Amino acid sequence: MRLWQEFYKGLLKENPILVLALGLCPTLAVSTSLKNALGMGLSATFVLISSNVLISLVKSFIPSRVRIPSYIVIIATFVTIVELVMEAYFPALYKQLGIFVPLIVVNCIILGRAEAFASRRGVVESFLDGLGMGIGFTLTLSVIGLVREVLGAGKIWGYPVSLDFVPVLMFALPPGALLVLGLLLILKQVGDRR
Amino acid sequence: MSKQLVITSSPHIRDKETISRIMWWVVISLIPAGISAVWVFGLPALYLIVACVVSAVLTELACQKVMGRPVRIGDGSAVITGLLLAYNVSAGLPLWMAVLGSVFAIAIGKQVFGGLGRNIFNPALVGRAFLMASFPAYMTRFYVWKDGALVSQATPLTVVKMGGVPAVTYKTLFLGNYAGCIGETSVLALLIGALILLWRGYISLHTPLSYIGTVALMTWIFGGKAGWFSGDWLFHILSGGLMLGAWFMATDMVTSPITKKGQVAFGIGCGLITSILRLWGGLPEGVSYSILIMNAFVPYLDNLFRPRRLGERRRWI
Numbered sequence: 001m002r003l004w005q006e007f008y009k010g011l012l013k014e015n016p017i018l019v020l021a022l023g024l025c026p027t028l029a030v031s032t033s034l035k036n037a038l039g040m041g042l043s044a045t046f047v048l049i050s051s052n053v054l055i056s057l058v059k060s061f062i063p064s065r066v067r068i069p070s071y072i073v074i075i076a077t078f079v080t081i082v083e084l085v086m087e088a089y090f091p092a093l094y095k096q097l098g099i100f101v102p103l104i105v106v107n108c109i110i111l112g113r114a115e116a117f118a119s120r121r122g123v124v125e126s127f128l129d130g131l132g133m134g135i136g137f138t139l140t141l142s143v144i145g146l147v148r149e150v151l152g153a154g155k156i157w158g159y160p161v162s163l164d165f166v167p168v169l170m171f172a173l174p175p176g177a178l179l180v181l182g183l184l185l186i187l188k189q190v191g192d193r194r
Numbered sequence: 195m196s197k198q199l200v201i202t203s204s205p206h207i208r209d210k211e212t213i214s215r216i217m218w219w220v221v222i223s224l225i226p227a228g229i230s231a232v233w234v235f236g237l238p239a240l241y242l243i244v245a246c247v248v249s250a251v252l253t254e255l256a257c258q259k260v261m262g263r264p265v266r267i268g269d270g271s272a273v274i275t276g277l278l279l280a281y282n283v284s285a286g287l288p289l290w291m292a293v294l295g296s297v298f299a300i301a302i303g304k305q306v307f308g309g310l311g312r313n314i315f316n317p318a319l320v321g322r323a324f325l326m327a328s329f330p331a332y333m334t335r336f337y338v339w340k341d342g343a344l345v346s347q348a349t350p351l352t353v354v355k356m357g358g359v360p361a362v363t364y365k366t367l368f369l370g371n372y373a374g375c376i377g378e379t380s381v382l383a384l385l386i387g388a389l390i391l392l393w394r395g396y397i398s399l400h401t402p403l404s405y406i407g408t409v410a411l412m413t414w415i416f417g418g419k420a421g422w423f424s425g426d427w428l429f430h431i432l433s434g435g436l437m438l439g440a441w442f443m444a445t446d447m448v449t450s451p452i453t454k455k456g457q458v459a460f461g462i463g464c465g466l467i468t469s470i471l472r473l474w475g476g477l478p479e480g481v482s483y484s485i486l487i488m489n490a491f492v493p494y495l496d497n498l499f500r501p502r503r504l505g506e507r508r509r510w511i
């Protein structure tokens with residue numbers, strides 16, 4: 001039951017974007033389309049789970065004074081794996097995401113979960129926490145990406161919605177990302193109060 | 195016991211003036227520009243005005259219902275936002291885009307911040323900026339009304355930006371029979387409205403004069419092709435959205451400084467940004483962005499020019 005909660009909390013109750021307000025930089029930058037959002041979300045989820053598990057395994061060996069650099073090295077290792085795999089098998093996506101793939105290293109969700117959770121909990125809990133947080137991040141990012149792709153480009157997953165649709169360009173631009181995120185936060189708050 | 199001493203708390207001086215009275219007078223002062231808009235741009239202008247005003251009021255109603263606030267659509271502030279937004283768009287803008295801009299102006303520009311009196315930015319200009327970012331092609335194609343149809347025409351400022359010489363006289367610019375946003379072209383109609391506001395005492399000359407004066411000075415010094423001090427400043431202050439912006443949007447009570455000194459600084463800032471955008475920027479016109487940018491500085495200006503008590507130190511920022 002408690003284990004299940006460690007997974008479940010990341011989806012909505014402690015959603016990394018909507019509640020913890022972490023990882024906003026990739027959220028605003030790469031949520032221009034559903035494809036980008038999903039690619040970013042899944043990459044971050046993989047790194048999050050792997051680093052969470054590894055850090056919870058080695059937490060007793062790391063002196064607390066150098067823990068942050070050690071976490072960064074561990075996270076960077078997994079990010080390098082993601083980067084190379086993506087470049088080999090999904091070159092188009094890799095080109096689209098650009099600098100934001102290596103920047104997963106300093107994604108504050110991952111470092112935040114490492115510091116706040118994985119460094120003091122067991123392996124199974126850390127795995128579930130990483131999975132929940134990752135899925136929560138991916139889902140939120142995908143919703144923003146979907147809304148922005150439909151409104152800003154008139155497409156879903158790259159396919160046009162309708163031929164005579166006039167795209168609202170602002171949603172393809174950074175202000176559109178802030179706006180959609182803000183409206184999503186409103187929805188979340190309204191939902192919480194009900 | 196007789197009541198000889200009445201003790202009450204402030205306010206002690208009461209005035210008949212109310213928010214809705216001020217707002218409806220502003221609406222009246224905007225009517226001449228509306229008449230000019232329909233005269234120059236024909237029926238499409240009328241449809242735009244009606245669409246923007248109706249959608250602004252309905253959005254205000256919907257927001258206030260949803261947010262559980264008292265419904266105050268009768269105070270006329272949403273009508274002003276709708277009118278100003280309509281005056282700020284081209285006659286050829288599709289109606290649904292205008293409605294979308296109006297909804298954005300009220301919902302995001304005003305109600306999200308807490309409603310009337312709490313918005314940082316002028317709602318109508320927020321709507322215009324949204325439309326400019328979303329539908330740039332439709333917002334920058336301008337028309338005039340000729341023989342029952344809209345005919346595409348470049349605005350005088352666009353002609354200047356392209357390096358040409360605009361074929362309009364000062365009289366045309368003053369009367370407003372040329373291409374542009376529907377409510378900005380007629381200086382005459384806007385000045386009539388401004389006189390109404392000045393007569394009612396709702397605006398003072400500080401912001402408009404410092405704004406227009408700065409633009410005149412800047413364009414006179416830097417605007418000419420024959421070197422410094424050769425610019426056509428009269429053309430610059432008569433064309434574009436300067437008159438509409440300076441008299442009606444930079445003077446918005448909510449989004450402009452309280453003190454007179456602050457208002458002068460606000461006007462000078464708007465004037466500088468407008469001139470810089472017009473002379474060296476990528477777009478032909480910069481009034482709306484300059485007012486929006488200066489809106490963001492209003493809290494600082496208010497603090498900077500706050501009356502001090504004797505001996506009180508001025509704190510920057």
